[in-house]
Amino acid sequence: MSLQDVLNVTKILLQYLLPTLKIFGLTLLFSIPLGMVVAVLRRIRFWLVAKPVGFYILIMRGTPLMLQIITVYYAIPMLSQNSFPFLEHLLSFVDTRSNSYQFNALLVAFVLNYAAYFAEIFRGGIESIPQGQYEAAFSLGMTKMQTFFRIILPQVVKRILPASANEVITLVKDTSLASVIAYAEIFRKAREQMVTYSSLAPLFIAGVFYFVLNAVLTVLFSAAEKKLDYYQ
Amino acid sequence: MAMLTVSHLSKAFGENPVLEDISFTVDQGEVIAVIGPSGSGKSTLLRCINQLETADGGEITVCELPLVRTENGKAVYPDKQTLREIRLKIGLVFQNFHLFPHMSVMQNIIEAPLRVLKQSREEAVATATELLRKMDLSEKADAYPCELSGGQQQRVSIARALALKPEILFFDEPTSALDPELTGEILKVIRELAKEKMTMVIVTHEMAFAREVADRVIFMDGGVIVEQGTPEQVFGNTQSERTRQFLRRYHSE
Ligand SMILES: Nc1ncnc2c1ncn2[C@@H]1O[C@H](COP(=O)(O)OP(=O)(O)OP(=O)(O)O)[C@@H](O)[C@H]1O
Ligand SMILES: [Mg+2]
Numbered sequence: 389m390s391l392q393d394v395l396n397v398t399k400i401l402l403q404y405l406l407p408t409l410k411i412f413g414l415t416l417l418f419s420i421p422l423g424m425v426v427a428v429l430r431r432i433r434f435w436l437v438a439k440p441v442g443f444y445i446l447i448m449r450g451t452p453l454m455l456q457i458i459t460v461y462y463a464i465p466m467l468s469q470n471s472f473p474f475l476e477h478l479l480s481f482v483d484t485r486s487n488s489y490q491f492n493a494l495l496v497a498f499v500l501n502y503a504a505y506f507a508e509i510f511r512g513g514i515e516s517i518p519q520g521q522y523e524a525a526f527s528l529g530m531t532k533m534q535t536f537f538r539i540i541l542p543q544v545v546k547r548i549l550p551a552s553a554n555e556v557i558t559l560v561k562d563t564s565l566a567s568v569i570a571y572a573e574i575f576r577k578a579r580e581q582m583v584t585y586s587s588l589a590p591l592f593i594a595g596v597f598y599f600v601l602n603a604v605l606t607v608l609f610s611a612a613e614k615k616l617d618y619y620q
Numbered sequence: 621m622a623m624l625t626v627s628h629l630s631k632a633f634g635e636n637p638v639l640e641d642i643s644f645t646v647d648q649g650e651v652i653a654v655i656g657p658s659g660s661g662k663s664t665l666l667r668c669i670n671q672l673e674t675a676d677g678g679e680i681t682v683c684e685l686p687l688v689r690t691e692n693g694k695a696v697y698p699d700k701q702t703l704r705e706i707r708l709k710i711g712l713v714f715q716n717f718h719l720f721p722h723m724s725v726m727q728n729i730i731e732a733p734l735r736v737l738k739q740s741r742e743e744a745v746a747t748a749t750e751l752l753r754k755m756d757l758s759e760k761a762d763a764y765p766c767e768l769s770g771g772q773q774q775r776v777s778i779a780r781a782l783a784l785k786p787e788i789l790f791f792d793e794p795t796s797a798l799d800p801e802l803t804g805e806i807l808k809v810i811r812e813l814a815k816e817k818m819t820m821v822i823v824t825h826e827m828a829f830a831r832e833v834a835d836r837v838i839f840m841d842g843g844v845i846v847e848q849g850t851p852e853q854v855f856g857n858t859q860s861e862r863t864r865q866f867l868r869r870y871h872s873e
Binding site for chain 2: 518520521523524525526527528529530534538539542543546618619620
């Protein structure tokens with residue numbers, strides 16, 4: 389490939405940076421709050437909550453994300469067309485022929501998967517805070533809300549930052565899995581260009597994109613960790 | 621005036637009785653030392669009074685407010701609001717300080733006055749500054765707990781408890797987590813509070829200190845109060861053989 393080809397491919401891939409970032413950003417936006425909810429649910433001992441939540445986390449972490457993406461993408465149309473009327477009704481709001489269906493299915497799979505990982509990180513973080521912190525806040529007359537938001541959460545954030553950074557960096561790379569259902573993002577396009585040019589170079593160029601994104605994220609996370617370095 | 625009345629208090633963890641028929645009172649301005657071997661239930665007693673554990677039976681009254689009563693053999697607690705009101709009359713100093721690590725010394729002290737008592741920032745900071753001066757920590761206001769020695773951390777935690785102006789202050793082995801050379805600074809602070817007629821209940825293994833600073837000493841063993849009285853009575857004219865054994869062990873150490 390000539391330098392001109394490299395520039396051309398780069399230009400093309402750059403156009404698909406936005407779809408990649410869209411998966412990345414929206415997955416974070418939804419999976420972090422959902423993960424918090426799941427982390428809270430996970431602390432409930434009542435079996436009717438504990439078992440399904442435990443099962444959900446087990447499946448999400450125990451099977452490949454690629455499999456989950458394919459399942460969501462193909463299962464919803466199947467379920468909403470030729471199964472029980474109940475499910476059909478439930479899923480009728482999903483228009484599987486609409487333009488946004490592909491992306492929505494993708495997002496559902498990513499969010500469900502990442503929420504499970506974040507939930508485990510949050511749970512570990514919350515459980516690592518010593519009981520004495522709760523007792524001190526309680527004996528000072530603080531409410532449960534005040535205790536959580538003023539005392540517990542800030543300490544949890546510091547403790548889970550390194551593990552969360554790992555997740556976020558993995559997510560950047562995992563966006564490439566969207567190509568499995570032919571969603572047009574960087575990786576998908578790079579593979580097309582690979583065929584066009586009969587060269588591996590487009591894939592390497594895509595690799596540079598992911599690398600640069602993660603370099604930026606790593607710097608941001610290091611800065612955040614440094615900022616919280618003032619104690620302990 | 622009785623600031624704290626405990627009568628026939630009982631508490632078990634599962635099948636294991638930890639407190640049995642505990643009765644004593646604390647008057648305004650009194651300093652009570654609670655002594656006894658490990659596992660005798662001293663911490664559990666303090667935790668019941670501070671609502672960190674629930675009693676199984678008996679009565680506790682704090683500043684005329686009933687914290688727990690027994691009706692038909694069952695312990696009955698008042699509504700949440702009353703419980704909170706009672707909690708604010710009581711300060712608790714922990715063995716391991718339990719300072720908030722992400723907050724500076726000043727923030728640790730003003731957090732509850734600001735958010736619980738809804739004091740203005742100026743008022744809370746003024747009180748905290750005065751307390752820090754008293755604790756000899758004026759120059760540490762902006763430090764974080766991890767930058768302080770154990771003795772300094774414990775003094776901050778005492779200031780944090782005092783900032784809510786409690787009627788009674790409880791200490792659970794306030795010097796046990798400290799290096800021996802640092803216990804003195806905490807004992808000095810407690811001594812000064814005693815001079816100011818602060819009502820205090822102190823669980824301690826410092827026998828000499830208990831003897832010196834306490835108006836009354838309670839000796840606990842196996843979940844019961846074996847002996848209580850003035851330091852002269854308990855240390856000088858010991859009635860019970862169990863107390864005598866315990867004190868002898870301390871002297872030989
Ligand atoms: N949360 C708990 N669950 C079960 N048993 C407990 C619990 N807390 C304390 N105990 C038991 O209750 C008994 C009294 O414990 P407590 O901590 O009150 O003793 P203590 O007098 O404070 O001892 P120390 O001097 O070692 O602090 C012990 O036998 C202890 O094992
Ligand atoms: Mg104890």
